[in-house]
Every structure is written in structure tokens, then in C-alpha cells.
Amino acid sequence: MLQGIQVLPGQFADLFQAPDPAAPMIVTFSNKTIVEIVEPQPPIPQGAPGGAADWAFVRHQDRDGTVLSGWLERKFLGKAERPVASLDKEEFVRRCVLVETRYNAGGEGENFPVDADYLIAWALAVSNMTNLPADPANDGAGGPFALTDAEWKEYVEGLAEGIDPPSRDDPLAQVFAAGFLSRKRMQELSEKLTDPALGDGPYIPTYLNVFHAQLIGVDAAAEVQKLLAAKQGATSMDEVLAKAVPDKTARDALTKRHEKFLRDGANSQTVEGFRAKTSRLLNDRFTRAFKLIAQHLPEAIPPKADIGAMGSWLEAAEKELKAWEDGKLKQNSGEGKKRVLDYFKATDLKTDKVLSWCGAFVAHCLKEAGDPAAASIIKGASWAANWKGWGDTKLFLRTGASAADGIPQGAIVLLEPLVPKASGHVGFFHSLKEGNKIVLLGGNQSGKVCLRAFPRGKLVAIRWLAAAPQFSQPQDDTPVAAGDAAAGGTPVAGATNQDVIILARTLYGEARGEFDAEGKGDKAVEAVANVILNRVEKKFRGRSTVRDVCLHAKQFSCWNGNDVNRRKIMNLVKGADSEFDRCLAVATRAIRGEFPDHTKGALHYFARRIPKPPWVLASPDAKVTLTIGGHVFYKGIK
Numbered sequence: 001m002l003q004g005i006q007v008l009p010g011q012f013a014d015l016f017q018a019p020d021p022a023a024p025m026i027v028t029f030s031n032k033t034i035v036e037i038v039e040p041q042p043p044i045p046q047g048a049p050g051g052a053a054d055w056a057f058v059r060h061q062d063r064d065g066t067v068l069s070g071w072l073e074r075k076f077l078g079k080a081e082r083p084v085a086s087l088d089k090e091e092f093v094r095r096c097v098l099v100e101t102r103y104n105a106g107g108e109g110e111n112f113p114v115d116a117d118y119l120i121a122w123a124l125a126v127s128n129m130t131n132l133p134a135d136p137a138n139d140g141a142g143g144p145f146a147l148t149d150a151e152w153k154e155y156v157e158g159l160a161e162g163i164d165p166p167s168r169d170d171p172l173a174q175v176f177a178a179g180f181l182s183r184k185r186m187q188e189l190s191e192k193l194t195d196p197a198l199g200d201g202p203y204i205p206t207y208l209n210v211f212h213a214q215l216i217g218v219d220a221a222a223e224v225q226k227l228l229a230a231k232q233g234a235t236s237m238d239e240v241l242a243k244a245v246p247d248k249t250a251r252d253a254l255t256k257r258h259e260k261f262l263r264d265g266a267n268s269q270t271v272e273g274f275r276a277k278t279s280r281l282l283n284d285r286f287t288r289a290f291k292l293i294a295q296h297l298p299e300a301i302p303p304k305a306d307i308g309a310m311g312s313w314l315e316a317a318e319k320e321l322k323a324w325e326d327g328k329l330k331q332n333s334g335e336g337k338k339r340v341l342d343y344f345k346a347t348d349l350k351t352d353k354v355l356s357w358c359g360a361f362v363a364h365c366l367k368e369a370g371d372p373a374a375a376s377i378i379k380g381a382s383w384a385a386n387w388k389g390w391g392d393t394k395l396f397l398r399t400g401a402s403a404a405d406g407i408p409q410g411a412i413v414l415l416e417p418l419v420p421k422a423s424g425h426v427g428f429f430h431s432l433k434e435g436n437k438i439v440l441l442g443g444n445q446s447g448k449v450c451l452r453a454f455p456r457g458k459l460v461a462i463r464w465l466a467a468a469p470q471f472s473q474p475q476d477d478t479p480v481a482a483g484d485a486a487a488g489g490t491p492v493a494g495a496t497n498q499d500v501i502i503l504a505r506t507l508y509g510e511a512r513g514e515f516d517a518e519g520k521g522d523k524a525v526e527a528v529a530n531v532i533l534n535r536v537e538k539k540f541r542g543r544s545t546v547r548d549v550c551l552h553a554k555q556f557s558c559w560n561g562n563d564v565n566r567r568k569i570m571n572l573v574k575g576a577d578s579e580f581d582r583c584l585a586v587a588t589r590a591i592r593g594e595f596p597d598h599t600k601g602a603l604h605y606f607a608r609r610i611p612k613p614p615w616v617l618a619s620p621d622a623k624v625t626l627t628i629g630g631h632v633f634y635k636g637i638k
Contacts, residue, residue, distance in 0.1 A: 005033040006078035013076035015068065019048045019055035026070045027060075034169070035060045035072065067164040087131040087144060087171045093296040095172045096120050097564065099179040102607045104389070105557040112186040113389040113461075114179040116300070117396075118207045119145075120292055121285035122178065122214065131171040138257060143174045147181070155180045158611025160624065160632045166609060176609045185213040192222040203423050204385030206416050206460055208275070211282050215258050220244035224271055229417070233272030237262050240271060283457060290396055299564045301396050314410035316368035317428050317441050317449075320361070324449040331357070331447045343443065347381040358426050359384045361443025362412060365428070372553065376465050385423035388414050391465040392554050393561025407462060413440055415458040424460060432456075466561030469551065472571045476501070483592030491593035492533060492546060499546035503532060504580065504587035505572055506550040509558025509565035512579045514629040522586055523598055524629030529590040530599045531633065532556075540603060546591065600625040602633035 005013050012030060016023040029035070035058040042057050044050070056077060059069045096116040103114035123129045123144040134142035140149040147168075155177035156165040166173035186205050193203040205213075205225075212221035223240050227233060238255075241262075245251040255262050261277050262269050269277070293300055320339070323329070329336035331354055340354050346363035349355075363381040366373040380386040395407050411429040418425050427442020430451055437453040445452040475498050482491035492499070507525055514524035534540075535549045543549045551559055558565040572580045589595055599605075602625045606613055609630070616622045621636035 005029045005035065005072075005076050013072060015058070015060070015070040015072055017070055019044055019050060019057075019071040021049070021073075023071070027068055029060070029072075029076075033060065035077075037077075038069070061164070061167050085131055085169060085171060087129065089129060089292070090296040091172060092123070092129065092144065092175070093120060093292050095175045096123075097293065097297055097300050099175045101557050101560070101563055102610050103179045103183065103613075105554075105606065112183045112190070112204070114183050115207070115394070116293065117286055117289045118182060118210070119175060119178050120289035121207075121282060122182070122211065124285040124288055125211070125281055126214075138253075143168070144171050145174055145178045145181075147174060147177060151181055152177060154184070155611065160608065160612055160616075160627075162624075162627060163608050163632070173609075180611050181214070182210055185210045185218060188218045189213055189222055189225075192218065193225055202380075202383070202385070204388050207286075208279055208282055208416075211278060212274075215261065215278070216241065216254060217244060224274065227271045228275060233270060233275070235271045236268040237271060237274050238268035279457070293396075297564060299567060300562060313365040313369035313373050314428060314441075316365040317361075317410070320365070320443075320449050321441060321451070329448060331444070336448065340443070344382060346377060348379060349382040355382070356384070356422060356444060357382070358442050358444040359387060361449065362387065362426055362428070373465065376553065383423050384414065384426040387412055387426045387463065388424075388461050389463070391463040391561075392559075393464040393466045395462040395464050408464070412463045413438065414460040414463070415440075415454055416460055418454075418458070425454075425458075429462065464561060465553075466566075469559065469566075469570055473573065480588075480591050483589065483594040485593070487594040488596035489590070489593035490533075490537075492536060492591045495546055495591045500584070500587050500591055501573075502547045502550050503529065503590065504584040505569040506532065506556050506558060507583040507586060508572060508577075508580050509563070509569045510556055511629075511631070512583060514631075515579060515582055522582070524631070525583065525586050526590065526595050527598045527602075527626055527628055527631065527633060528605065529586055530597045531602055531605055533590060534597065534599070534601055534603050538603065598626055598628070599633040600635065602626065602635045604635075604637045605631045605633045608632050 012028045013033075014021075014028050015026040017026060018024075038057045038059055041052065044052055044055060048055070050073075054074055055071050056074050057069070058072045059067060061067050093116075096119040099119065100114050100116040120129070126146045127144050129144055131144055132142045132146055134140045135146075138146075138148065140152075141147065152168050158180060159165060166176065168174065186209075189205040189209050190202045193205065193209075195203070209221055209225055212224055215221075216224075220240050220243075223244055224237075227235050227240070241251050241254065245254060261274055264270070264273055323339070324336070327335055329339065331337060331340050337354055340357050340360070341352065343357055343360040343364040344351050344355075346367040347360050349360075359382045363377045366377050376391060378386050378390055390412055395411055407429055409428070409430060413427055413429050415425040417423060425440075425442070425444075427440030427445070430439040430441045433439050433453045438456050438459060439451055439453045441449075441451055443449050477496045477498060480492070480495045480497060480500060483489070507528055511525045511528040514528075515522065532546065532549055536544060536546055540549065541552060541555075543552050550556055554560065557563050558569060560566065574581060574584055604615065606616075607630055608627065615637055616634060619634075619637045621638070622634050623636045624632055625635050626633040
């Protein structure tokens with residue numbers, strides 16, 4: 001709970017180490033300072049002058065990010081007037097793209113990706129991308145995403161131990177919380193909407209599902225989706241909310257807050273009407289979000305020429321298309337059934353029955369293309385929705401005559417579920433068609449492999465596997481000599497100058513912001529280098545050279561197709577950038593073994609403002625070995 005300091009002009013309120021005016025003082029507050037009352041409150045020590053009615057244990061964050069905690073006399077506490085900072089739209093868009101990159105690093109976004117487009121569209125929908133003042137009548141909802149006190153608490157509780165939360169009053173800091181919440185809502189909806197009887201994998205929610213969860217709660221959003229799938233869209237939203245939100249006061253407040261979506265004049269809106277209104281709004285905001293990214297961060301949208309020619313799997317798809325057309329095959333008989341069951345062999349699902357097979361067809365074509373396409377086949381490939389985060393590059397469908405620019409044939413397209421109990425539909429992009437339709441070459445389309453047009457409004461994601469980086473400079477395979485053994489490090493055996501330059505580019509893309517302004521303090525950057533060299537030593541995921549570890553798909557996000565750093569780092573050389581020269585110096589010393597392993601064997605790290613990622617939560621032996629700069633380092637990840 002936020003509270004404001006209320007003192008008379010010229011007076012001050014002191015924060016003490018203990019609930020006693022004679023205790024050591026921590027800091028003095030002036031009028032209108034904002035503090036947070038810590039819940040639950042620690043007990044008042046026995047013998048203290050006064051009790052819980054007289055003292056509150058509070059937390060305050062300075063402008064420099066320092067968090068101070070201590071005891072404050074309650075007589076100084078009053079209603080908080082949270083300051084409202086202005087929101088710079090360009091910086092906000094850039095932060096949304098950064099948050100997408102950070103949350104999806106290491107392939108963690110495959111099933112539940114964080115999407116900058118959605119974050120921007122969400123902010124546009126609820127605040128028109130402004131920093132709303134806190135609303136005490138709505139659990140403190142405020143900021144560009146209208147986050148409530150409860151939602152901010154969810155985010156803070158997910159941070160790693162010992163990490164001080166950022167200031168909630170900073171609209172850019174709220175983007176990290178919004179990224180966390182969008183992923184969490186996806187996971188919660190997936191749990192509620194997955195049908196174990198199908199046995200194919202989890203339901204992957206659409207962004208419209210997630211938007212519904214933000215508006216009306218997870219339980220109500222899940223009920224809306226179930227009713228739509230059962231073709232019961234005529235059900236009233238009053239019925240949905242009565243079931244999902246039993247408390248009438250809370251339900252009435254929710255209805256009033258979102259009246260434009262939940263009411264149809266004097267009557268309750270229907271489920272289908274609610275879907276239609278929210279869908280129109282979100283689609284419009286997605287279009288505006290794309291324009292804002294194109295305006296403020298065009299390098300986040302890879303042009304067609306930058307994507308690379310990795311679509312060799314399309315040849316396999318076209319070969320299958322010809323076989324189905326020439327043989328007039330059907331999925332449930334003869335050669336058609338045989339082919340469908342053969343497609344499943346490229347997935348991890350063993351079956352002798354013809355199940356929903358669009359995902360299996362995509363996997364088969366990638367397998368036929370060989371590596372790296374074959375190696376990119378996802379877990380649960382038979383389940384269409386699992387392809388939502390495939391590859392390493394998100395592609396954008398533009399508007400107007402240039403809509404298909406940047407979308408190569410063969411890009412993997414995921415659509416919303418087309419039939420009840422399906423997770424979605426997946427196929428390869430072929431073309432656009434008049435009438436706002438997208439044409440896919442796919443399997444399980446009218447019971448066969450064919451070309452079929454779908455409404456563009458069904459689009460969930462377009463994904464691509466970026467080509468391996470092509471460097472303009474010739475490769476330098478000159479061996480790197482070992483450094484001073486007394487420095488405490490271990491030289492990398494067999495390393496070359498090419499390893500040094502690739503490591504330096506990776507450090508620049510991942511950690512150049514860790515250098516301090518005075519040109520000292522390389523330890524935070526050295527720690528990132530430690531992780532890379534530890535992976536080399538352990539032959540992590542089969543990679544045993546510095547170059548291969550750095551360029552391994554979806555391991556270091558700066559090399560991903562959408563990352564704004566990729567084009568910056570591709571051809572950096574000594575003298576091109578002062579920060580790169582510092583990275584080059586760190587990389588050289590790392591490979592020569594001229595500094596110790598600060599991380600004590602860590603193989604993973606993540607940005608400290610990101611709550612614990614799934615790979616930490618799924619590892620009971622996970623242990624923090626170092627927290628420095630903007631990163632937390634871990635070992636014991638399974």
C-alpha cells in the first residue's frame with residue numbers, strides 16, 4: 001500500500017532503524033514523499049515506545065534506485081499522491097522491444113512469448129499510451145498499462161532474491177512488469193483451457209485471450225473462450241461474470257470499469273459481442289503498434305533482403321503439394337493416410353491414427369530440409385499452437401500494397417483455432433489474396449495438403465529462422481596465445497582471432513551497457529564472457545568452440561533475427577566504436593585466460609529486472625552465483 005508523507009511546512013519525518021525516536025536515523029523525508037507500507041508488518045519489539053498503531057515499517061526508493069527500509073511514525077502518513085512522470089513515446093516503444101528481447105532470450109518464448117507489438121497495443125488500448133495517474137478507487141491502477149497494486153505486487157514477487165524492484169512511478173519500468181504479466185496470463189489461460197483428453201499438448205492462448213484476461217480476469221476470459229468454442233456466443237457477459245466473479249461488489253465495479261465492452265445499451269453484452277468489440281479494438285491497436293515500431297525503431301523490423309535464404313523447407317512442402325494434387329489424395333485412405341502418419345515421425349508424438357496433422361506436416365518439411373531447419377523442430381510439434389515461438393525472427397505483416405514485404409514464402413504462420421478443441425492452425429506463408437486474406441500452403445486443410453486462403457484477422461504469428469550470419473570480413477584463424485597463468489583464468493585451447501572477434505561482438509550486443517562511464521569496472525562484462533567460456537568447456541548443447549557457442553540459435557539474443565543489435569554487431573571491427581574496443585579487450589583477455597571466473601561456473605544469466613525465467617523455476621538445484629550490473633548468474637540449471 002502506498003502512502004504519502006504529510007508534515008507541516010518546514011518540518012520533516014524521520015525514518016528510523018527501530019520503532020523508537022531514540023534509534024539511529026536512516027533518512028529524513030520531506031512533505032509529499034511517497035513510501036510503501038510493507039505487508040505483512042514485522043512485529044513491534046517488546047519494550048518499544050508505542051505499538052502497531054503508532055509505527056509502520058515502510059520502504060522507499062530514491063531517484064537513483066536505492067531502496068531504504070525502516071520505521072516511520074504513522075502520524076506522518078496520509079493519502080499518497082503518486083507523481084505522474086511524462087511518457088516519451090519513442091523511449092516507450094524502444095523499451096517494449098527491449099523487454100520482448102529480454103523475456104524471450106534463450107528460447108524461453110517458444111510457447112508463451114512476450115511480444116512488443118502486444119505490449120504497445122495493450123498500452124494504446126487502455127491509456128492511449130500515456131502515463132495514467134493512480135486511481136485509488138481501482139486498486140491504484142495507473143501508468144501506461146493501468147497496472148493495479150496487486151499486479152505490481154505479482155511482478156515484484158517474481159524477481160530474484162535480493163533484487164530491489166524498480167520504481168513503479170517510472171512508466172518505462174512498468175514495461176518489464178507488463179511483459180511478466182502478459183506471459184503469466186498466457187500460462188494461466190493455457191492451464192485452464194488445455195484439454196488433457198486430447199493428449200497433444202497445451203492450449204496456447206491468442207493475444208485476444210490475454211487481453212480479455214487483463215480486462216475481466218483469467219477465469220472470465222477462459223469461460224469466454226470455452227463458450228465461443230462451443231458456439232454459445234449468445235450467452236450474456238453477466239452470466240460469465242456471475243460465475244467467474246462471485247463477489248457482487250467486485251463484479252459491479254468491473255462492469256462499470258469496462259462498461260463499453262460489457263454493456264449493450266441497458267442490456268448485458270453477449271459473449272460474441274464482447275469478442276467482436278475487443279477484437280476490433282485490439283486489431284486496430286496492433287496496426288498502430290506496428291506503425292510506431294516502424295517509426296521509432298525500424299531496425300527491429302528486418303527487411304526482406306536481411307532475412308536470408310533459409311526457406312529450403314518450402315521445396316519439401318511444394319513436393320508434397322504436388323503429390324497430393326497429382327494423386328488426388330485424401331487423409332483417411334490409402335496413400336494419403338500413409339503420408340499423414342509419416343509426417344508424425346518428424347514429431348515427438350507416436351500415433352497410428354490420423355489426428356490433427358498441420359503441425360506434423362510443417363515438422364516433416366523442416367526435417368526434409370536438413371539442419372539447421374531440422375534442428376529447429378520444436379517439442380510438441382504436432383500441436384499447432386506450439387509453433388508460436390518457433391525460429392528466432394518475428395515477421396510483420398504490413399498494411400496496404402506492401403503488406404507482404406518482408407514475408408518470404410515458407411515463413412511459418414500460426415492462426416487462431418479454426419474448429420472447437422483445436423489449439424490453432426499452422427502452415428507456410430504463400431501469398432496474400434484480395435479480401436484481406438492470407439494464403440497458406442499447409443496440411444490438414446480440407447483434409448489434404450493444399451493452398452487455402454484464411455481471414456487475416458485469424459493471424460496469431462509469423463515466424464522465420466534467420467540465416468546464419470554472413471560476415472563481410474575474411475575469417476582470421478590465427479591462433480591466440482595463452483596469457484599469464486597467474487591471472488587466475490584458463491586459456492581457451494585452440495581458440496583463434498575469429499573466436500575473439502565473435503566473442504567481442506557478442507559481449508557488445510549482450511553487455512556493453514555494463515561498462516561504467518569512467519572506463520573502469522569491466523567485471524560485469526567479464527562475467528558474461530565467463531558464461532560463454534564455461535559453455536565451451538562443458539561442450540554445452542554440443543558446442544565446443546567460442547564461435548559456435550556464441551552463434552548457437554536462440555542462446556544469445558543479440559544474434560536473433562529481430563534483435564536490433566544483430567545488424568550493429570555483424571561486422572564490427574577494432575576502431576569502429578569505443579565500447580566495442582573495450583569489448584574486444586575483454587574478449588582477448590578472456591580467451592587468453594587473463595581473469596578468473598567471477599561466476600563460479602555459471603552457464604546461464606538473465607536480466608535482473610526480469611522475474612525468474614521458466615528454466616530457473618524448473619531447476620530445483622538452481623543457485624545464484626553472482627549478481628552484478630544488470631544480470632543475475634546461475635549454475636545448477638537442468
